[in-house]
Amino acid sequence: METFVIQNTNVILTDSIAENMDVVIKGGVIDGIFDNGKRSSMGNEVVFDAVGNYLAPGFIDLHFHGILNFLVDGGSEHLENICRELPRFGVTGFLPTVGPLPEGRDADFLNSLSALESKAAQILGFFLEGPFLAMTGALPPEALGKASAKRIRYLVEAASPYAAVFGVSPELDGILDHIPLMAEGDTPVFVTHTAASVEQTLAGIRAGISHATHFYDVFPCGKETDPGVRPAGAVEAVLSEPGVSVDFILDGEHVHPVAVKMALEGKGPDRVCLITDSNLGTGLPPGVYKGVGDSEVEFAYPGAPARMTSNTRSPGCLAGSGLTMDRAVRNAVKMLDIGLPLAVRMASLNPAQVLDIDGKKGKIQPGFDADLVLLDKNLEVVQTWVNGKNVYREVK
Numbered sequence: 001m002e003t004f005v006i007q008n009t010n011v012i013l014t015d016s017i018a019e020n021m022d023v024v025i026k027g028g029v030i031d032g033i034f035d036n037g038k039r040s041s042m043g044n045e046v047v048f049d050a051v052g053n054y055l056a057p058g059f060i061d062l063h064f065h066g067i068l069n070f071l072v073d074g075g076s077e078h079l080e081n082i083c084r085e086l087p088r089f090g091v092t093g094f095l096p097t098v099g100p101l102p103e104g105r106d107a108d109f110l111n112s113l114s115a116l117e118s119k120a121a122q123i124l125g126f127f128l129e130g131p132f133l134a135m136t137g138a139l140p141p142e143a144l145g146k147a148s149a150k151r152i153r154y155l156v157e158a159a160s161p162y163a164a165v166f167g168v169s170p171e172l173d174g175i176l177d178h179i180p181l182m183a184e185g186d187t188p189v190f191v192t193h194t195a196a197s198v199e200q201t202l203a204g205i206r207a208g209i210s211h212a213t214h215f216y217d218v219f220p221c222g223k224e225t226d227p228g229v230r231p232a233g234a235v236e237a238v239l240s241e242p243g244v245s246v247d248f249i250l251d252g253e254h255v256h257p258v259a260v261k262m263a264l265e266g267k268g269p270d271r272v273c274l275i276t277d278s279n280l281g282t283g284l285p286p287g288v289y290k291g292v293g294d295s296e297v298e299f300a301y302p303g304a305p306a307r308m309t310s311n312t313r314s315p316g317c318l319a320g321s322g323l324t325m326d327r328a329v330r331n332a333v334k335m336l337d338i339g340l341p342l343a344v345r346m347a348s349l350n351p352a353q354v355l356d357i358d359g360k361k362g363k364i365q366p367g368f369d370a371d372l373v374l375l376d377k378n379l380e381v382v383q384t385w386v387n388g389k390n391v392y393r394e395v396k
């Protein structure tokens with residue numbers, strides 16, 4: 001079994017940074033972490049000098065639509081390109097997000113995607129943003145389906161061998177009865193696109209909802225029913241339940257950083273994640289990009305959100321972000337005034353926990369998969385490995 005050593009690196013651990021270390025990888029798994037030079041060489045090993053750069057666990061994006069003109073909704077060739085390109089941004093695993101389609105076509109399409117086996121960034125399941133939502137946001141009207149066990153079963157089958165992670169609005173008529181079916185096999189169920197009441201949201205959580213995605217976005221404020229009394233709704237219900245995790249699009253426009261800080265204070269450091277919810281022009285120069293259907297979005301500056309153009313149904317409306325996971329981590333350090341270990345944890349261990357794979361992904365620790373990203377002092381990606389295999393190298 002080949003031994004690979006990343007030497008002279010500052011290892012980002014869950015709560016701290018271990019400086020000047022050597023990380024030994026065997027068979028795609030982290031075998032040991034040693035003080036630089038304090039280990040006896042096994043002879044037959046490949047050594048890479050990290051010249052003091054940071055080594056972080058690979059980033060896991062729970063909500064991702066597209067990048068570099070490729071869109072998950074564009075089909076399996078697009079998805080294949082996405083898997084190959086994502087390590088450039090430090091991503092080693094993700095949930096490709098599938099937009100809603102009419103019943104029947106959705107399962108066929110998902111089936112065509114789930115035939116793919118990635119050679120680079122790993123597919124960790126598919127996030128289905130629709131058809132069980134009560135509000136469209138920037139999604140097409142097919143997002144607003146009817147709760148149906150038959151349709152859920154078809155979609156689960158179509159996603160196999162990957163998990164189908166459903167996004168639901170708890171106020172959708174009849175959905176509460178179906179959440180246990182979505183949650184079978186410890187599959188997480190996400191709440192999103194919702195104006196549910198406190199009671200509806202808590203009932204959804206009791207039924208199996210475990211995570212809230214693009215929290216605060218398409219979670220509108222309730223109406224004041226008693227003058228002067230601040231209404232409570234899905235946001236307050238999710239914040240009140242310590243077991244429910246949340247994720248944010250931290251680009252400075254989708255959510256105020258203070259709302260992310262509030263979630264970190266309330267939920268603690270292990271229940272808040274960073275996502276991109278990125279749209280197809282992400283990673284390209286600012287400008288106008290055309291997607292599937294009538295979608296046309298504009299990015300005003302690098303890392304800016306995608307906004308619908310004047311040729312669309314809702315001009316100016318937010319339609320996902322221009323974030324990449326490495327930029328989200330840099331934003332977290334800057335906008336939340338937190339240390340690098342916590343920012344990295346929000347992009348690696350915490351999403352791994354949402355997917356219940358935190359026993360093997362999200363940490364640099366012996367026994368964990370060698371899904372790793374090397375970051376320079378400015379937190380730009382230098383190299384990325386998936387299961388110990390190099391899948392991205394910066395070209396200077």
Ligand SMILES: [Zn+2]
Nearest residue numbers: 063097129277
């Ligand atoms: Zn989305």
